[in-house]
Amino acid sequence: MKYNGITLKVAQNSFSIEEVEDQSDDRFEVIPETPLREDAFDITDEEKINAISGYFKEIMQTLGLDLEDDSLKGTPNRVARMFVKEIFSGLNPKNKPIISLFDNKYKYNQMLVEKNIALYSNCEHHFVPIIGKAHIAYISSGKVIGLSKINRIVQYYAQRPQVQERLTLQIANELKSILHTEDVAVLIDASHLCVSSRGVKDTDSSTVTAEYCGVFLEAERRREFLKYLNSK
Ligand SMILES: [Zn+2]
Helix, strand or coil: CCCCCCEEEECCCCCCHCCCCCCCCCCCCCCCCCCCCCCCCCHHHHHHHHHHHHHHHHHHHHCCCCCCCCCCHHHHHHHHHHHHHCHHHHCHHHHHCCCCCCCCCCCCCCCCEEEEEEEEEEECCCCCEEEEEEEEEEECEEEEHHHHHHHHHHHHHHCCEHHHHHHHHHHHHHHHHCCCCEEEEEEEEEEEEHHHHCCCCCCCEEEEEEEEEEEHCCHHHHHHHHHHHHHC
């Protein structure tokens, strides 16, 4: 995966242009695909749920848990179903949201910012949650997208085992491709439970990643975008 954007840690929820480096050269060209095997979808969801349920039961048993216990016996199936149908459902292209666009009848040609989109993902290194907010901006090239569809795109790519850098790029690439424009910005500010609930146990830090394309490579546009994010 090539990631030429920035990753920075901030302690409080505010952004400034000084925190963002100019990244106008050396742009990535490759869409950062989630590493999937070719046979990823050769078996059905139900077959996956059955298999994962068995494996998870083994894990629980190995940990010494009593699977006969009333409270625990349904857990393997519950976890397997949650993996396949919910938190990792974005691995399957059949779950990709269908996006319809509308004509930009109002000829609105300034940036549209949708901020504070709830983001729930899972870290692919530890399989524990990444919780944060995504902030998206674009400038219409003639078509506009239904606002809730932006949330759906964020959710779709978040519902995979992820690293935040790749997630940021995947959302930006998808928006550029759907909206037929380069003028897209994506900023994600998220806490990683693998950092806060274990390991260094840093409960205050969050990780910010940003991808700026098209006119958002200009400092003035970025400043405007960041200003909207800081406004209430
Ligand atoms: Zn992790």
